[in-house]
Amino acid sequence: xxxxxxxxxxxxxxxxxxxxxxxxxxxxxxxxxxxxxxxxxxxxxxxxxxxxxxxxxxxxxxxxxxxxxxxxxxxxxxxxxxxxxxxxxxxxxxxxxxxxxxxxxxxxxxxxxxxxxxxxxxxxxxxxxxxxxxxxxxxxxxxxxxxxxxxxxxxxxxxxxxxxxxxxxxxxxxxxxxxxxxxxxxxxxxxxx
Amino acid sequence: xxxxxxxxxxxxxxxxxxxxxxxxxxxxxxxxxxxxxxxxxxxxxxxxxxxxxxxxxxxxxxxxxxxxxxxxxxxxxxxxxxxxxxxxxxxxxxxxxxxxxxxxxxxxxxxxxxxxxxxxxxxxxxxxxxxxxxxxxxxxxxxxxxxxxxxxxxxxxxxxxxxxxxxxxxxxxxxxxxxxxxxxxxxxxxxxxxxxxxxxxxxxxxxxxxx
Numbered sequence: 001x002x003x004x005x006x007x008x009x010x011x012x013x014x015x016x017x018x019x020x021x022x023x024x025x026x027x028x029x030x031x032x033x034x035x036x037x038x039x040x041x042x043x044x045x046x047x048x049x050x051x052x053x054x055x056x057x058x059x060x061x062x063x064x065x066x067x068x069x070x071x072x073x074x075x076x077x078x079x080x081x082x083x084x085x086x087x088x089x090x091x092x093x094x095x096x097x098x099x100x101x102x103x104x105x106x107x108x109x110x111x112x113x114x115x116x117x118x119x120x121x122x123x124x125x126x127x128x129x130x131x132x133x134x135x136x137x138x139x140x141x142x143x144x145x146x147x148x149x150x151x152x153x154x155x156x157x158x159x160x161x162x163x164x165x166x167x168x169x170x171x172x173x174x175x176x177x178x179x180x181x182x183x184x185x186x187x188x189x190x191x192x193x
Numbered sequence: 194x195x196x197x198x199x200x201x202x203x204x205x206x207x208x209x210x211x212x213x214x215x216x217x218x219x220x221x222x223x224x225x226x227x228x229x230x231x232x233x234x235x236x237x238x239x240x241x242x243x244x245x246x247x248x249x250x251x252x253x254x255x256x257x258x259x260x261x262x263x264x265x266x267x268x269x270x271x272x273x274x275x276x277x278x279x280x281x282x283x284x285x286x287x288x289x290x291x292x293x294x295x296x297x298x299x300x301x302x303x304x305x306x307x308x309x310x311x312x313x314x315x316x317x318x319x320x321x322x323x324x325x326x327x328x329x330x331x332x333x334x335x336x337x338x339x340x341x342x343x344x345x346x347x348x349x350x351x352x353x354x355x356x357x358x359x360x361x362x363x364x365x366x367x368x369x370x371x372x373x374x375x376x377x378x379x380x381x382x383x384x385x386x387x388x389x390x391x392x393x394x395x396x397x398x399x400x401x402x403x404x
Contacts, residue, residue, distance in 0.1 A: 019376060020376050021230065022225075022229040022376050022380075023226050023230070023304070024226065025229070026223060026224070026226070026309045029222060070284075071281070073277050073281050073284070073303050074278065078270070078273070078274070081270055110269065110273075111309060111312055112307065113226050113304050113308075115307075116306060120300035120304070121300055124299060124300055165392075165397045166387075166388045166389075166391040167388045167391075168397065170222045171384055171388050171391065172384070174380045174381070174383055174384030175380070175381065177380045177384075178376075178377045178378075178379075178380030178381040178384065181375075181377040182377040185372075185375060185376070
């Protein structure tokens with residue numbers, strides 16, 4: 001239990017998937033112009049990543065037992081695409097309110113590297129099922145944290161600051177991300193117990 | 194004669210677009226994840242760049258061959274399957290012949306699948322154009338990407354380890370700037386690099402409106 005908690009906290013802070021492992025950058029940069037959209041995208045990511053992490057683990061075990069782990073990439077990506085498609089149809093049919101709030105972000109998630117990365121990381125780190133669930137949830141929550149933080153800063157910056165012409169728009173985002181990432185590295189060595 | 198010249202210009206234009214004018218990283222800001230994560234060493238950057246180039250060219254070829262037979266509804270899934278086939282071959286190749294680089298790149302080789310550049314070229318170019326142009330376009334985009342990766346990696350490896358391609362360049366008194374090998378260094382260097390290139394090619398984004 002302690003281990004699971006540790007995994008969640010560390011993937012939120014010093015192993016943050018967006019700011020330390022630098023994953024999921026395209027949507028992070030594209031959708032972080034205002035906090036509302038950022039939150040919608042982040043929550044959609046939390047749903048999808050947690051779900052696909054949980055689904056991909058048993059599938060990987062199946063591949064392992066049949067000795068076809070080379071195919072894992074192909075299988076993972078198909079699982080992810082199918083899950084996203086399914087989630088989209090399910091939400092549209094049964095929970096239209098939720099669908100309206102973040103349904104538009106769902107198709108974008110298939111190409112979000114976070115989803116695939118979580119599946120590849122649990123393979124590399126040989127996590128057990130519960131650890132995988134905790135890791136998927138924690139990482140996606142960490143991504144949500146990163147995108148909301150970034151969007152908050154960008155929203156304020158768009159109003160009050162005046163960056164050089166060549167840096168304006170997406171260029172300055174890298175500098176913000178660099179500073180955020182420095183701050184998150186500060187969590188290294190954090191120990192809770 | 195005129196026909197040949199016309200053809201030449203088209204080939205030339207596609208390549209120029211991919212490498213300079215529409216450079217996937219600098220102008221479109223796509224495919225950043227791998228551009229940042231693997232650029233702490235030049236050798237990793239070269240391996241990644243060539244891998245991505247190969248995957249773009251291969252999947253452009255296949256997609257462009259079957260472009261008239263793909264039903265629009267399952268377009269994305271088709272791209273995914275084709276792309277991941279090529280990525281798996283790159284991964285196996287690296288593991289067999291360059292195990293050290295394969296280990297350093299780790300999960301990021303697999304993540305070529307979700308590299309937006311690859312997907313973007315299929316959707317924007319290969320699915321609409323004949324095979325030969327698609328391959329050129331894939332090659333150009335891949336080279337543009339590799340070029341940025343190597344430039345960023347040169348700066349980062351020098352600052353972080355005092356070496357380039359593992360040869361000691363800096364003098365013995367050089368203090369390693371460790372943060373350059375980690376995420377923040379990547380962000381700063383790539384940010385400054387984009388700034389520099391955009392000033393050079395005079396590409397400016399209009400200031401986004403706070404919506």
